[in-house]
Amino acid sequence: VAAATQSSPLMGFEPVAASTEDAFIVPKGYKAERLISWGDALFGSVPEFSDSDNNAQAQAGQFGDNNDGMSFFAIDDNNAILAVNNEYCNYELMFPHQGDNMSAEDVKYAQAAHGVSVLTLKKDNGRWQLVKDGKYNRRIDANTPMAISGPASGHALLKTAADAKGEQALGTFNNCANGMTPWGTYLTCEENFHGYFGHTGNGEIPAAMARYGISAEGGRWQWHQHDARFDLAENPNEPNRFGWIVEIDPHNPESMPVKRTALGRFKHENAELVVADSGHLVVYMGDDERGEHLYRFVSKGKYNSDDMAANRNLLDEGTLYVAKFYEGEGGELKGKGEWLELSFGKNGLTPENGFASQAEVLIHARLAATQVGGTTMDRPEWVAAHPSEPVVFCTLTNNKNRGIKDNQPADGPNPRAENHYGQIVRWRPENGQHTAAGFDWDLFVLAGNPTVHQGNLYAGSANITADNMFNSPDGIGFDKGGRLWIQTDGNYSNSGDFAGQGNNQMLCADPDTGEIRRFLTGPVACEITGLAFTPDQRTLFVGVQHPGEKLAKSHFPFGGNRTPRSSVMVITREDGGVIGA
């Protein structure tokens, strides 16, 4: 057993073996129960999910599909709110036609399955459970009205026929990961918004939109065929109203969500917030696409811990930066880096280069990042800051284009060509200040497969063994004790380069010793994504996303012949102890 040679003072559980079972497997002495699954009713007036005829009307009051990032808001010891992203849906599981014959009604159903679910939780007999009709229960979906605030609000590029002022959008979708502010609000991050749009007239797509992947034919969602809002022939600016971070007050179900444009527009993964020593709020953000960038926002105002209401618009004003990593000396996998400012009028962000205002810099943040020379990364996914030390981690999940495309040389923190294993980069801000201009980086782990590759970087770094190997790190987060939790969204073929790695999984790492231990394994064809701890660290919520995708053989979590359904799991210890310890 791997544990015999491991000695991290932070981790006290026995590692779980890689698995290809259609099951959610936790360490000995732990238990895992289901909190909620796609389609579970949040309200008594709404039908429970039906394997055969679920529909838009029911879905509007049910838990959304493909749960992803989530945050836990404690009310008191026994009452809480869990805000959960519902990233997308699987047409192959949702419709008998598997998405090949979408109708307007089907599109409505899909739109209702996206967005965010806010859940009222109660602890009963030591176990957290959903309160049906609980006072915080809310569905936010692809049609929920939301305000657009910050420097880009009201800009011409955000104006549409339905919103002549460019100040109010409808909905949020492809909500990937999340963030939580110290003033008690939830941040949901819009990721792959491009595939929902198309152009029924096959019109030309402006280069600034093409950079975000918008195409005339559209993606698999086909919303533009049935809902004119998503048809660029009718609404050419609608895509500019997506790709933002949205702030939601989960304590007030009547509140209007707000898109915070100061944080920039890209394919947002998560939003990791840190209150800097100076009092400024720092938000670290990844843009998950091959060769895209890592960003940082620093608020203009300071966080006021005595007056929560005073912080409400802290995310509307500040400075956005993109990361530039410099190669280590002699090819060492560590080096220096700096944050390049994305402010109108600076670093070439001028009208001559196509930027007429700060609003345009933010709406076209990717173009701005290229203009100033940000480093192209191997798909920056989640960022996590250590709870007590000035050190930050970001998963770079994989990148088949590395070393192939001209703008993506294999170097610096992205050292492997055709990188299908992924790595986690770590940086320490200069002088321990999150607001500093520079940082020192190194690689915390290079995922790999030491049973297939030896003597090169594809074997993985020294902290990867046959017992803990994985690929495509994605979700990460620290607990209060300083354990780093790592979730995977990788290749689950368990063969070839991925032999012995099994289904997607969650691991625990000691950031000081570098030790990594597998904590759980998920069911067939799932991704493990989303994590939230209770303040006492004795309950951990973990997301199982899209078990049985592409019609892989899963019936998780209900078994039998049931439709597989994304679910949030609740993990506790049989002895009631701290998770991971």
Ligand code: FEO
């Ligand atoms: Fe929704 Fe980049 O994962």
Ligand code: CA
């Ligand atoms: Ca992800």
Ligand code: CA
């Ligand atoms: Ca991913």
Ligand code: CA
């Ligand atoms: Ca996913």
